[in-house]
Amino acid sequence: MLTLNRIRACVCASVLGAGGVLTAGLHQRKNSWSLSDKNVYDWSSEEEEPDGRARPIQVLLVKDDHTFELDEAALSRILLAEEVRDREVVAVSVAGAFRKGKSFLMDFMLRYMYKQASEDWLGDNEEPLTGFSWRGGSERETTGIQIWSEVFLVDKPDGRKVAVLLMDTQGTFDSQSTLRDSATVFALSTMISSMQVYNISQNVQEDDLQHLQLFTEYGRLAMEETFLKPFQSLIFLVRDWSFPYEFPYGQEGGMKFLEKRLKNQHEELQNVRKHIHSCFTNISCFLMPHPGLKVATNPNFDGRIVEIDGDFLNNLKVLVPWLLSPRNIDVKEINGSKITCRGLLEYFKAYIKIYQGEELPHPKSMLQATAEANNLAAVAAAKDLYNKKMEDVCGGDRPFLAPNELQARHGAIREEALQVFRGVKKMGGEEFSRRYLQQLESEIDEVFVQYIKHNDSKNIFHAARTPATLFVVIFVMYVAAGITGFVGVDIIASLCNMILGLALITLCTWAYIRYSGEYRELGAVIDQVAGALWDQQRSVFPYVLCQIPYILLFLPSLTHPQGSTNEVREHVQCKYL
Structure with missing residues (x-):
């Protein structure tokens, strides 16, 4: 029973994702807005964008051993750009099962963002669809999480300028991903985004709702701590809707369908509905028709509008502005505070640490990670x-x-x-x-x-401290060597001369380091030693100089016979005292 519950929890965690498209493979051409000649890109944090064109950037990497790596350098390059880093951010993510047309939809969103000032934002009928990588077929296309490298600045109706970030995510339940892979990608996209588009094919099935249950449970636990709903907007996007005679295409028909779909559940299943409403601030639904047989069956389809069914295009013209118009977009909030691009980077880094372990985390740890990032x-x-x-x-x-x-x-x-x-x-x-x-x-x-x-x-005096200190050492050693040599204490005189020579070599070395800029670590050590001597020299050096004559009174006993000691002392007393 415990194993079954654990498996169910993993399945629930793997809800959304990203992927390709329900259409055929593509033939890529350059167009006026895509900023690229191909719709497959490979750009990492170690290389610059060679032509300055926007492109999808892989920020979450899923490795062959099913571990995750966040490309912090690439993500920082996007979110810490000077013009957006302090702007409030709107994060839009599309997630769901693989091969259901998520990336295909994201590219129409890109086209709208580049041409939203124009009513004819769909563009020319013969214009291929480019942007996020997509293709037809049965194999997955998108892996991990990709973010469009250009962050769009949009003026809200209240005059605020916000940054809009578009994210494409790996589809769930493909043949190459584990349940943990799907769970991690969906969890991250839900926690990071302010608008999560849940891409579903044909109908809202019970398993679609159960896939959300783990995350709504996390939301319930988080509410006990924060008293706020942890997630913001959830949009059920039902693709290939085949029953427009029951519920018409669009947002109005979608809301009626979703309300009835959730209301007719068995009493046991009402918890799912309650959890969803308790975790998301806004919940809506949009019904979309099928794009047409040419799209689904033509292996050379490259996204040209002329080949897409008219009903699909008409509803697409409603859907995309409904999602992305300035009055409808939601700024990312956590615990009631609006998040900037700079803050979103910190949350991204904190959240990924949770999933770099071997097991899915308890929801409480997600809350702790959110508090840490906050x-x-x-x-x-x-x-x-x-x-x-x-x-x-x-x-x-x-x-x-x-x-x-x-x-x-x-x-x-x-x-x-x-x-x-x-x-x-x-x-x-x-x-x-x-x-x-x-x-x-x-x-x-x-x-x-x-x-x-x-x-x-x-x-300037601080800069001269090291050479001044070394000059003092040289002078003191010179005087000491002269005095000890005069009285015949050759051992002490030699020691003073050796210290004098070392100080002179050190001074020359320091001068070379300052001039050339090489061996800076050695220069720092010399400065530290000289600084310590500088702090002590005012009290130590005068004291040593004053004590030298008295010391010399006792030195002759070390180097002269007893009979001559008194003569030397008398000489020292007469000369120095």
């Missing part, structure tokens, strides 16, 4: 404020600042950054956030040490 995003925002303000105080183009003044400015800015962290709504409670506050304080103090060094490097 706090890390607050830490990043506070550090960003601290760095910006400290750059204004003592950045590269600012003059040297007195240490006391720098310390005072640091204290004020540090407190301001801590207030920013405290002011952000965070999950997990005060106790959970305390260690992140301590982490922020520690990181700010570490950064301040670097600012102190940077500020000191602008002080």
Whole structure:
């Protein structure tokens, strides 16, 4: 019984995904909006986009051993671009069973985003469909999670400019993926997106709803902690709807169908409906007709509108604007706080850590990961404020600042950054956030040490400290060698001469390092030693110089016979005392 429950939990977790299309293979051509000649791309974090054109970027990789890897560099390149990183983000994901036309639909969304200012956004009838990789056939196309490399900026009706991110996901239950693969991809897409399009073929079956149950259960548990619904918009998109005489195509017919479909369930199955409503803020449904036999049976179909059925196109013209128009898109929120692209990156990194283990996590761990990412995003925002303000105080183009003044400015800015962290709504409670506050304080103090060094490097006297210290060492050793040599203490004189020579070589080495920039680690060691001597030389060196004559009174006993000791002492007393 336990094994059966575990298998059912895994199946429930694997609900959505991404994939190819219910149509035939493609013949790719360049068009005016696609920004690429092919519809299959291979671009990783290690290489730049060679022609500057937008393309799908693989950010979640599913390896051959069924482990997952997040391409943080590629994801950062998209989400931390200067024009979008501080914008509130709208994340739109399409997920569902494989080979049901998800990527095909995503490419029409891309076409709308590039041409939404035009009423004729579908384009020319002979224009091939490009963007996310898609093709007809029975084998899967998309793996992992792909994100379109261009983030679209859209003006909301209230004047806010938001960033729209389009995600394509691997389809569930293909022949090459394990249940855990499907579960992970669906879970991530649901947790990251603000609008999850659940792509279903022909009808909403009971297993389609049960696939959502694990995630709605997670939502129920999360609600006990946050008192808010964990997910935002869920759109059931029923493809190839064959009963328009019962429920007409479109959103209105879809809502009536979904309401009846959920209402007619057995009492035992009503929990699924309750869980869905308790976890998603908005739930809607759209019924789409079949795109036509030419699309489904032509192996050379490349997405030209002229070959697509008219009913499908008419409803497509309604569906895509209904999803993506500025007044309908939902900004990503977690725990009631709107998320920026920078924050979404932190959540992505936190969530993927959950799934890099061998077993699916308990929903509680997802909540903990959300709280962790929430706090890390607050830490990043506070550090960003601290760095910006400290750059204004003592950045590269600012003059040297007195240490006391720098310390005072640091204290004020540090407190301001801590207030920013405290002011952000965070999950997990005060106790959970305390260690992140301590982490922020520690990181700010570490950064301040670097600012102190940077500020000191602008002080001409500080820059001359190392050579000045070495010159003092050379001078002291020279005097000591002369005195000890004069009185005949050759061992001490030789030691002083050796130290003098080492100091001279060190001075020449330091000068070469400063001039050439090579062996910087050695230069840092020399500076550290010289700094320690500099801090002590004012008290140590004068004391040593004052004590030398007295020391010399006792040295002759080491190198002269007893009879001549008194003569040497008398000579030293007369000359030095």
